[in-house]
Every structure is written in structure tokens, then in C-alpha cells.
Amino acid sequence: MGIEKDIQQQHFQSESQKAIVNLVYTYHWITEKIKTMLSQDGITMQQFNILRILRGSDPQPLSTLTIRERMLDKMSDTSRIVDRLVLKGWVIKRTCASDKRLVDVSITKDGKRILEKIDKRIDDMNAVVSSLSQQDLKRLNELLDQMRS
Numbered sequence: 001m002g003i004e005k006d007i008q009q010q011h012f013q014s015e016s017q018k019a020i021v022n023l024v025y026t027y028h029w030i031t032e033k034i035k036t037m038l039s040q041d042g043i044t045m046q047q048f049n050i051l052r053i054l055r056g057s058d059p060q061p062l063s064t065l066t067i068r069e070r071m072l073d074k075m076s077d078t079s080r081i082v083d084r085l086v087l088k089g090w091v092i093k094r095t096c097a098s099d100k101r102l103v104d105v106s107i108t109k110d111g112k113r114i115l116e117k118i119d120k121r122i123d124d125m126n127a128v129v130s131s132l133s134q135q136d137l138k139r140l141n142e143l144l145d146q147m148r149s
Contacts, residue, residue, distance in 0.1 A: 003025060031045065033127075034128075044081075046071070047081055050071070051115050054105060058106070058107055062104065062105055063096060067082070067105060082105055089111075090108055090111030090114060091106060092105070092106050093105050
């Protein structure tokens with residue numbers, strides 16, 4: 001299936017316009033698949049992203065500002081999402097010892113457990129790229145990196 005069939009548009013102004021439309025369409029397609037997989041555990045993509053970031057820094061806590069800088073979705077309301085994660089028991093917040101204006105956030109054991117549960121279903125997430133070979137995936141990553149450089 002090509003983008004022309006998926007969105008029922010036969011003509012594009014240029015290959016660059018087609019590529020951009022294709023990227024945006026594919027982003028939304030992948031996002032929906034991942035949202036469906038994460039919803040099985042009652043977690044949003046933004047919550048998953050924050051937990052993933054915190055697990056990567058563990059045992060070092062991170063400020064909400066640092067978390068926001070590392071997030072894939074820079075438009076997210078990091079403080080609100082962190083508060084929801086606190087309510088779920090997946091993170092804890094503490095006032096930063098060195099700067100009382102900042103809040104340090106750390107992942108809890110329950111937060112790590114939910115990520116481990118998701119990790120066990122990683123094949124579900126990898127299924128969105130299963131039609132590509134390892135060489136194709138490497139080239140795709142190179143092209144995406146090159147496009148952003």
C-alpha cells in the first residue's frame with residue numbers, strides 16, 4: 001500500500017511534498033499503534049516517555065525542566081503528567097536540595113515494574129517496523145537523522 005492509496009490522493013506537487021505528507025501520515029499511524037499497546041496498562045505515550053527518561057537516569061533524579069528537554073513531545077505539560085504519575089505511584093517528587101525552586105523527580109519500583117511489563121511486550125511495539133530488514137532500519141535512521149541535521 002502506498003501513501004496515494006492510504007489517503008486517496010493520486011497527485012502531489014513534488015516528491016518533497018509527498019515525503020512530508022508520508023512522514024506525517026506514518027507518524028500518526030505509528031502513534032495510534034503505540035497508544036493502543038500502552039493503553040493495555042493504563043498509560044499514555046507522554047507518561048511512558050517520562051518513565052523511560054527517568055529509568056535512564058536512575059538513580060539520579062531529574063528536574064521537571066530536564067525531563068521536558070528530553071521529551072519526544074516538547075509541547076507536553078510535564079508538571080501535570082508528573083503529577084498523574086505521582087498519583088499512580090510510579091514516580092516521586094521532592095524539592096531539589098540545591099535549588100528550592102526546582103522539583104526533583106525519581107522513578108519508583110512500581111514505575112520500573114510497569115516499564116518491565118511493557119518491555120515484555122516490546123515485540124508488539126516492534127511490529128510497526130517488522131516489514132523492514134535491519135539494513136532498511138539502519139538506512140531509515142540515517143535518513144531521518146540526515147533530514148534533521
